[in-house]
Amino acid sequence: MVMKSSRRIPRVLIAKIGLDGHNRGAQVVAYGLRDAGMEVIYTGIRQAAAGVAKTAVEEDVDVIGISSMVGAHLAVMKRLKKELEALNAADIPVMMGGIIPEEDYDALRELGADAIFPPGSEVKGIVQYIRGVTDGLMDSGSSGNLVRQQD
Amino acid sequence: MIPMTRVEWEQQLASDYNRRGRRKTDYYSDSKIGLADLYDEESLKSSGFDAQRDLGFPGTFPYTRGIYPSMYRSDFWIMGQYSGFGNPEATNERFKFLLSQGQTALALALDLPTQLGLESDQELADGEVGKAGVAINSLQDMEAIFAGIPLDKVRQVFTTANAIGPIMLALFLALGEKQGVDPSRFTIVLQNDILKEYVARGTYIFPPTPSLKFTADAVEYCTRHLPHFKPLVICGSHMRQGGASAVQEVAFTLANAQAYIDEAVGRGLDVDDFAPSLECQLSVPMNLFEEVAKYRAFRRMWARLLKDRYGAKNPESMKCFIRVYTTGYTMTAQQPLNNIVRVAIEALAAILGGAQSLSANAMDEVLSIPTREAAQVALMTQHILANETGIADVVDPLGGSYYIESMTNAIEASALELMQQIADKGGAQKAIEAGFYQEIIRRNAGEYQKEIEKGERVIVGLNRFVDDKHKMKIESFKADEGVQERIIQKLRALKAGRDKEKVRGCLCALEQDARLGKNTVAALIDCARAYATIGEMCQVLGNVWGTYKEGAAWL
Numbered sequence: 001m002v003m004k005s006s007r008r009i010p011r012v013l014i015a016k017i018g019l020d021g022h023n024r025g026a027q028v029v030a031y032g033l034r035d036a037g038m039e040v041i042y043t044g045i046r047q048a049a050a051g052v053a054k055t056a057v058e059e060d061v062d063v064i065g066i067s068s069m070v071g072a073h074l075a076v077m078k079r080l081k082k083e084l085e086a087l088n089a090a091d092i093p094v095m096m097g098g099i100i101p102e103e104d105y106d107a108l109r110e111l112g113a114d115a116i117f118p119p120g121s122e123v124k125g126i127v128q129y130i131r132g133v134t135d136g137l138m139d140s141g142s143s144g145n146l147v148r149q150q151d
Numbered sequence: 152m153i154p155m156t157r158v159e160w161e162q163q164l165a166s167d168y169n170r171r172g173r174r175k176t177d178y179y180s181d182s183k184i185g186l187a188d189l190y191d192e193e194s195l196k197s198s199g200f201d202a203q204r205d206l207g208f209p210g211t212f213p214y215t216r217g218i219y220p221s222m223y224r225s226d227f228w229i230m231g232q233y234s235g236f237g238n239p240e241a242t243n244e245r246f247k248f249l250l251s252q253g254q255t256a257l258a259l260a261l262d263l264p265t266q267l268g269l270e271s272d273q274e275l276a277d278g279e280v281g282k283a284g285v286a287i288n289s290l291q292d293m294e295a296i297f298a299g300i301p302l303d304k305v306r307q308v309f310t311t312a313n314a315i316g317p318i319m320l321a322l323f324l325a326l327g328e329k330q331g332v333d334p335s336r337f338t339i340v341l342q343n344d345i346l347k348e349y350v351a352r353g354t355y356i357f358p359p360t361p362s363l364k365f366t367a368d369a370v371e372y373c374t375r376h377l378p379h380f381k382p383l384v385i386c387g388s389h390m391r392q393g394g395a396s397a398v399q400e401v402a403f404t405l406a407n408a409q410a411y412i413d414e415a416v417g418r419g420l421d422v423d424d425f426a427p428s429l430e431c432q433l434s435v436p437m438n439l440f441e442e443v444a445k446y447r448a449f450r451r452m453w454a455r456l457l458k459d460r461y462g463a464k465n466p467e468s469m470k471c472f473i474r475v476y477t478t479g480y481t482m483t484a485q486q487p488l489n490n491i492v493r494v495a496i497e498a499l500a501a502i503l504g505g506a507q508s509l510s511a512n513a514m515d516e517v518l519s520i521p522t523r524e525a526a527q528v529a530l531m532t533q534h535i536l537a538n539e540t541g542i543a544d545v546v547d548p549l550g551g552s553y554y555i556e557s558m559t560n561a562i563e564a565s566a567l568e569l570m571q572q573i574a575d576k577g578g579a580q581k582a583i584e585a586g587f588y589q590e591i592i593r594r595n596a597g598e599y600q601k602e603i604e605k606g607e608r609v610i611v612g613l614n615r616f617v618d619d620k621h622k623m624k625i626e627s628f629k630a631d632e633g634v635q636e637r638i639i640q641k642l643r644a645l646k647a648g649r650d651k652e653k654v655r656g657c658l659c660a661l662e663q664d665a666r667l668g669k670n671t672v673a674a675l676i677d678c679a680r681a682y683a684t685i686g687e688m689c690q691v692l693g694n695v696w697g698t699y700k701e702g703a704a705w706l
Contacts, residue, residue, distance in 0.1 A: 018275075018279055019263035019264060019275065021348075027593050028596050031706060032601075039705070042706055043703040044702055046700070047703075070282050072278040075279075076278060099518060119483070120483055120485050120613050123604060
């Protein structure tokens with residue numbers, strides 16, 4: 001496996017946790033990130049937080065993106081964080097998008113959300129955020145060579 | 152004076168463009184149908200239009216101009232606002248308020264655990280109990296939702312049960328018994344459209360094949376016992392909201408309709424015995440004229456499908472009752488009050504298109520479950536359209552418009568082409584199992600987003616006329632976080648107090664019927680009467696049929 005520090009292409013997990021089946025946002029983001037040259041895993045709908053955390057660790061993703069459209073964002077974030085902690089992976093940044101009222105931003109950040117993308121967010125803004133995260137990793141890491149290293 | 156010819160006018164048009172420029176090189180509808188500068192008699196003729204064959208009169212085949220001769224001159228459309236949240240008691244309160252405001256039908260939104268056959272205390276349900284709708288575990292909750300609202304006092308009750316469609320039918324019938332109201336005196340409308348769940352909405356439980364049979368159980372039961380019920384609403388709206396274009400919405404909905412009709416006919420039902428009870432549900436985004444044309448094309452295609460393909464004889468089979476929901480994806484979280492205007496325009500298109508029932512979204516649905524004020528504005532939007540604008544005073548006011556009729560023809564032609572592709576894949580179920588619809592929808596949604604980000608598609612307040620300084624603040628609905636716990640307590644009390652032997656017996660009988668491939672509705676009614684939970688019924692059915700899951704994939 002190519003470790004984050006030496007990998008040049010951001011790897012992102014886009015997930016739908018819980019019962020919410022509204023997948024337009026998640027898919028638009030997932031395919032948008034792919035089109036921007038990232039490696040993307042889309043979980044499909046109705047996933048358990050434990051499974052998402054496990055996939056994130058196994059696939060060594062740089063960022064996890066969660067889409068929530070039915071008001072369960074706080075509960076979902078809480079569950080995911082717990083599962084990530086159980087796998088010693090609480091350092092994987094989590095971004096959250098969907099129908100999230102502004103008054104919940106602080107609570108979400110406290111629960112560990114690193115970035116929040118409300119309705120109307122642009123895919124390019126999300127790309128920028130992820131590049132910021134992975135560039136940060138690169139700065140502290142390694143070679144500066146922008147070609148993807150082969151596994 | 153010699154009247155101007157088309158050629159002469161086109162010369163004037165060209166010089167006008169030269170002098171004043173043009174906003175775009177080419178103009179397209181939302182479905183990417185190319186738009187001419189102008190529509191006239193010639194363009195209508197060249198689109199193959201034949202007034203007698205394609206229009207007829209309102210209330211006559213092929214129903215392009217509406218399914219009733221008098222349309223809204225007799226009565227306005229049904230104003231069925233979608234509501235229901237939290238616990239049954241809160242929903243009961245909201246229903247009473249809406250009825251007091253002149254709402255003529257109730258729409259019961261179910262929370263996701265209920266729609267997925269999960270009990271409120273299951274781990275998977277955590278955080279979603281009472282969120283997207285009301286939590287219903289058993290008949291006890293139905294009794295609370297309709298306390299003081301006898302079912303015969305409401306014109307009809309619509310519910311978004313899909314995977315659990317036949318179970319909700321059983322619960323309503325058991326509730327009617329409890330209230331002492333004969334089912335001949337109320338009408339239940341079940342969405343019960345499982346195919347689109349695998350495409351867009353996602354609340355499937357069982358695999359497609361048994362699910363399609365389960366859907367047909369409700370259709371068959373109602374056809375034989377309750378012919379005034381509406382056991383199936385075939386939906387394009389969710390696929391549209393997921394990203395489909397107007398043309399795709401029409402084609403997918405009608406292809407799905409064929410799958411259901413084939414299943415029902417396969418059970419020996421006469422098409423004229425059940426087709427009159429079928430309804431369709433479509434969405435209405437902002438492209439006004441295309442939307443008006445879409446409804447007209449849809450009605451015509453439905454009528455022709457039923458008559459030509461299924462040999463329907465009863466005109467009622469050929470009339471499509473259309474329910475409309477205004478659209479979520481056209482709303483913006485930025486300057487949310489602008490959504491009131493969007494909803495009004497979408498609602499206008501639905502009425503000009505001849506809808507039978509309309510739910511107008513609340514402006515704050517892009518931020519949360521609607522507040523009471525926002526829900527009221529949405530309902531009043533309908534009352535304003537009905538009572539103040541005069542749009543309801545003439546039947547099919549846009550009929551005969553060169554543009555509308557040309558667009559209606561173009562939509563029909565493109566949708567028929569797509570339906571042929573679906574047929575070539577073996578029909579709706581096979582096409583959906585192969586991901587054919589999903590891929591089209593996903594691509595469209597991605598394109599839409601790209602157009603916005605490139606600025607090719609203007610969304611006011613989002614990518615143009617942006618105002619970052621003055622943030623419009625609207626109060627968003629606060630869910631009662633204690634609801635889940637109270638619902639769980641009630642569920643546990645119910646389980647402790649009911650006749651366990653009776654519940655077990657009814658569930659066994661249900662399992663037996665499902666294994667034998669019999670119609671499950673009679674057994675479901677017994678389960679409902681015994682206060683078995685929806686979760687228990689789904690568990691039993693899942694044991695027989697298995698469950699369906701979507702897996703993770705690298706893109």
